Amino acid sequence: MPHQDEGPRGGAPRNRSGDTSLTLGVVALVGSFIPVIGDFVAAPLGLLALVLGALGIWNNERGLATNFGASVIGATLGALALFIVLLMFAVTR
DSSP states (O other), X not given: OOOOOOSOSSSSOOOHHHHXXXXXXXXXXXXXXXXXXXXXXXXXXXXXXXXXXXXXXXXXXXXXXXOHHHHXXXXXXXXXXXXXXXHHHHHHO
């Protein structure tokens, strides 16, 4: 029976950035529809979700993480939240 690889090389996978990105992306997307909260809470959280999602994708490509889907979804939700905040800012100002 051949040996099957059960995860990334070098110990436990570093999935924290991708999981955090997903959580922050969801919170930022929900907060982006509320005008005052969107300006002060959702924009920084969306930017942070985008950065952490990119870091999670980079870790996955290097073989250090196993949660590619969560990283991509978190980065996408963060970018979408930023877009909605900017759109709401442009419409209301």
